[in-house]
Amino acid sequence: MSPQTNPETDPAESSGGNADPDVTSAGPTPEPDATESDEPGSGTSEPDPSFADTGISTGAQSGEPDETEPADAAEVPVDCPSCGATVPAVTFCEECGARLDEEPDDTLTPVRGMPLPCPQCGCTSFADGYCDQCGGRAPQPRDHLEEAPTAWVAGVCDRGVTHTRNEDSQAMVASTEPGRFAALVVCDGVSSVPRSDEASQAAARAAVTVLGPPRAAFSETSGEAPATSEPDWAVLLVAAARAGNDAVAQVAGPAELSGHNCPSCTFVAAVVDSGRIAAASVGDSRAYWLPDSGTASALTTDDSWAQEMIAAGMTREQAERAPQAHAITRWLGPDAPPVDPPVTFCEPDGPGWLCVCSDGLWNYCSEADDLSRLVHEQATAHGDDPLDTARALVDWVNARGGRDNVTVVLARLGSPTR
Amino acid sequence: MATFSTEVFSNEFLAEGATDVHAIVQVECSGAGTAGGGTGRAAAEIVIIDTSGSMTGEKLAAAKRAASVAVDQIVDGTWFAVIGGSHLAHRIFPYPNARLAMVPMESGARAEAQRAIAAVRATGGTAMSTWLDLAEETFAAAPTTQRHAILLTDGKNESEPVDQLRQVLARVEGSFQCDARGVGQNWVVSELRSIASTLLGEVALIADPADLAADFEAVMRASMARGVPDVRMRVWTPQGARLLFVRRVAPTVEDLTPKAVTVSELIREIDTGDWGDEERDYHVAVRVPSRPVGTEQLAARFQVVVGGEVQASGLVKARWSSDAHLTARISPEVAHYTGQAELAEAIQEGLAAKAAGDEGTATLRLGRAVQLAHETGNDEATSKLRKVVEVDDEERGTVRLRREATRLDEMALDTASTKTSRVRR
Numbered sequence: 037m038s039p040q041t042n043p044e045t046d047p048a049e050s051s052g053g054n055a056d057p058d059v060t061s062a063g064p065t066p067e068p069d070a071t072e073s074d075e076p077g078s079g080t081s082e083p084d085p086s087f088a089d090t091g092i093s094t095g096a097q098s099g100e101p102d103e104t105e106p107a108d109a110a111e112v113p114v115d116c117p118s119c120g121a122t123v124p125a126v127t128f129c130e131e132c133g134a135r136l137d138e139e140p141d142d143t144l145t146p147v148r149g150m151p152l153p154c155p156q157c158g159c160t161s162f163a164d165g166y167c168d169q170c171g172g173r174a175p176q177p178r179d180h181l182e183e184a185p186t187a188w189v190a191g192v193c194d195r196g197v198t199h200t201r202n203e204d205s206q207a208m209v210a211s212t213e214p215g216r217f218a219a220l221v222v223c224d225g226v227s228s229v230p231r232s233d234e235a236s237q238a239a240a241r242a243a244v245t246v247l248g249p250p251r252a253a254f255s256e257t258s259g260e261a262p263a264t265s266e267p268d269w270a271v272l273l274v275a276a277a278r279a280g281n282d283a284v285a286q287v288a289g290p291a292e293l294s295g296h297n298c299p300s301c302t303f304v305a306a307v308v309d310s311g312r313i314a315a316a317s318v319g320d321s322r323a324y325w326l327p328d329s330g331t332a333s334a335l336t337t338d339d340s341w342a343q344e345m346i347a348a349g350m351t352r353e354q355a356e357r358a359p360q361a362h363a364i365t366r367w368l369g370p371d372a373p374p375v376d377p378p379v380t381f382c383e384p385d386g387p388g389w390l391c392v393c394s395d396g397l398w399n400y401c402s403e404a405d406d407l408s409r410l411v412h413e414q415a416t417a418h419g420d421d422p423l424d425t426a427r428a429l430v431d432w433v434n435a436r437g438g439r440d441n442v443t444v445v446l447a448r449l450g451s452p453t454r
Numbered sequence: 455m456a457t458f459s460t461e462v463f464s465n466e467f468l469a470e471g472a473t474d475v476h477a478i479v480q481v482e483c484s485g486a487g488t489a490g491g492g493t494g495r496a497a498a499e500i501v502i503i504d505t506s507g508s509m510t511g512e513k514l515a516a517a518k519r520a521a522s523v524a525v526d527q528i529v530d531g532t533w534f535a536v537i538g539g540s541h542l543a544h545r546i547f548p549y550p551n552a553r554l555a556m557v558p559m560e561s562g563a564r565a566e567a568q569r570a571i572a573a574v575r576a577t578g579g580t581a582m583s584t585w586l587d588l589a590e591e592t593f594a595a596a597p598t599t600q601r602h603a604i605l606l607t608d609g610k611n612e613s614e615p616v617d618q619l620r621q622v623l624a625r626v627e628g629s630f631q632c633d634a635r636g637v638g639q640n641w642v643v644s645e646l647r648s649i650a651s652t653l654l655g656e657v658a659l660i661a662d663p664a665d666l667a668a669d670f671e672a673v674m675r676a677s678m679a680r681g682v683p684d685v686r687m688r689v690w691t692p693q694g695a696r697l698l699f700v701r702r703v704a705p706t707v708e709d710l711t712p713k714a715v716t717v718s719e720l721i722r723e724i725d726t727g728d729w730g731d732e733e734r735d736y737h738v739a740v741r742v743p744s745r746p747v748g749t750e751q752l753a754a755r756f757q758v759v760v761g762g763e764v765q766a767s768g769l770v771k772a773r774w775s776s777d778a779h780l781t782a783r784i785s786p787e788v789a790h791y792t793g794q795a796e797l798a799e800a801i802q803e804g805l806a807a808k809a810a811g812d813e814g815t816a817t818l819r820l821g822r823a824v825q826l827a828h829e830t831g832n833d834e835a836t837s838k839l840r841k842v843v844e845v846d847d848e849e850r851g852t853v854r855l856r857r858e859a860t861r862l863d864e865m866a867l868d869t870a871s872t873k874t875s876r877v878r879r
Contacts (some may be wrong), residue, residue: 163755164752164755164767166751166755167751169692170692171691171695171751172749172751173749173751196748198776200748200773
């Protein structure tokens with residue numbers, strides 16, 4: 037099924053329910069909390085807006101999807117300042133951007149407080165952020181970040197090879213139940229302006245907060261009562277882009293606001309709601325739907341010089357190879373033109389991969405069909421595990437030179453994960 | 455309490471395969487206070503004046519006036535002495551028969567010292583090593599390590615073998631600081647420069663004896679304002695790197711590489727003497743092994759160390775990049791001071807060639823100096839050069855040697871050759 041772009045369309049009306057029997061259904065109604073409140077062990081028939089009770093998790097979990105207990109997500113709940121819903125406090129490490137509500141996992145991230153050895157000489161003594169012996173830069177946690185909130189969603193965000201700093205950011209939330217709900221966001225900091233690493237991080241967090249379950253579970257107008265209508269992703273994705281834009285403006289200092297050197301970043305977000313996908317982007321980060329069979333498609337259109345040239349008749353290959361190909365024509369930032377992105381909807385009719393990525397990946401594999409082959413190849417080699425597959429894709433990029441920061445966020449749709 | 459700050463200027467981006475990192479490190483000290491103040495120990499000052507036979511007359515009178523003015527400037531409580539030098543050195547004050555070689559300054563001692571200075575007569579030859587020897591011996595009598603001397607001469611160091619001065623300088627290096635002043639035109643710039651440079655001081659020409667007193671006053675006032683003794687620059691370079699050079703580039707150019715003492719495999723330290731409220735700029739050049747594009751590393755850490763404590767730190771970084779726009783840039787500060795260092799060299803080589811009768815080399819080198827002074831906006835060098843050469847084309851550095859240039863003009867140019875202009879912002 038090819039994606040259609042229509043910001044005015046209500047996804048609930050346009051999709052008309054879940055058309056694909058293979059996609060694990062969220063229940064009789066597409067509203068997440070309505071099903072979860074019926075779960076045994078939830079202890080209440082009242083809808084509970086916490087992530088745990090909606091079956092939405094933000095941290096790495098290994099348990100069975102349906103065994104999620106409210107006690108498992110024992111974060112201190114807070115009231116959302118924008119919608120009033122009570123949500124678990126989700127905090128991020130100010131240093132590396134890692135989510136602090138994750139269970140520490142030695143295989144994913146370094147044990148905090150233990151210095152990583154210098155990658156060049158193995159020495160563990162650092163001063164001023166550099167190795168005492170060889171002067172090599174001390175390893176930064178942000179150089180490589182991994183997230184796997186559930187078994188079917190994972191992302192890897194990596195510095196790459198030739199850049200000295202990772203200015204990409206990722207943020208995601210997902211339900212434990214495969215295919216029911218996920219919001220995936222990738223932002224790529226514009227490296228020619230200062231503090232774009234902070235900009236991308238702020239934007240990704242702000243955007244995922246807008247898209248995350250509290251809003252998804254409740255109507256826009258009331259923070260208290262469960263909504264009867266589906267979330268309007270055409271509206272929410274635009275709201276997410278705006279929230280990201282506002283967050284970037286918060287990052288910019290007064291001096292930057294007055295000049296032409298404002299922190300800036302791209303934005304791409306994709307939402308999975310009961311197996312259906314909605315996506316939007318500003319700049320040249322992308323979302324792709326890569327079905328196991330059938331034609332792969334890009335769900336977003338770049339705002340870039342290359343895209344303008346393609347629109348004018350140049351071949352994609354030619355346009356993307358030009359030196360100015362990466363000049364983006366829209367971005368998030370205080371000096372940005374209006375950020376409201378067009379929203380694309382896609383109803384998968386079979387299993388496949390939703391891939392949200394920065395140009396660090398598609399630089400090496402731009403055409404949707406080529407990327408689809410690549411992702412499926414790697415996925416097959418890694419037992420369809422999203423985290424292993426995302427890692428493998430990042431390794432694949434870095435083996436080819438890693439000319440840019442690279443972020444790959446994957447969601448496996450339409451087949452049970454192991 | 456004195457505070458130090460550093461600022462590093464460099465283009466940290468290196469092209470693939472590049473190995474050399476250049477940086478200008480500006481070091482600024484503020485709140486230095488007064489010499490001997492705050493440290494709980496007094497400072498020590500010695501005034502050394504030439505009392506050889508050639509000084510007789512106007513020059514001796516001016517030197518005595520200058521010494522007297524210097525004594526006026528010495529802050530009470532500072533240990534002090536006055537030395538007279540000819541082919542031998544003798545103590546003028548405290549009187550040679552006094553029990554103490556140095557006494558703390560107070561009004562009685564000041565008046566008595568000035569009386570002793572007034573009674574000095576000129577006689578004998580010139581052997582400066584004996585002056586420095588006696589100064590060192592005298593300083594040993596004062597219970598302080600902050601020691602400064604000012605040395606004045608009017609002539610060539612002719613009463614001893616050349617090596618004698620060199621040997622004594624090597625021996626007394628580090629035990630006191632010394633500014634050197636030459637009056638008239640019969641002294642040798644390179645001799646006084648070697649004294650000043652070894653003993654962390656400055657050399658200057660006083661063409662007119664009448665200007666001596668004002669100069670001594672300024673030198674002594676500056677010395678008394680150096681409230682931070684024993685300041686060291688510590689340079690860390692990574693394993694496998696080579697420190698190509700460390701050069702002070704402002705206020706004057708001097709290669710400090712030979713003065714760098716190895717503290718450990720990766721650390722060198724340079725004694726920069728006592729500091730007042732001032733700014734000194736350093737040019738550091740390090741050769742590091744080339745790293746892959748995208749790698750960032752620390753190429754040098756430049757630290758200000760006082761009494762073993764790090765007061766300020768400047769980081770010199772290297773980042774390999776494939777972006778030619780980034781790697782092709784030259785830091786304006788590095789370019790400026792590279793030009794200033796070459797300017798000093800061109801002036802000194804040009805004047806040496808001229809003295810040796812090699813007019814071709816002299817014209818070429820002084821022409822280059824004119825060009826560099828113009829490019830780097832060193833107006834003082836330009837005006838002094840113009841007294842020695844006729845400038846045909848400043849931008850191209852085409853010059854002719856002036857026949858009527860006096861020895862004083864050449865000495866003034868030579869002495870001031872190491873003075874740099876600050877980088878234009």
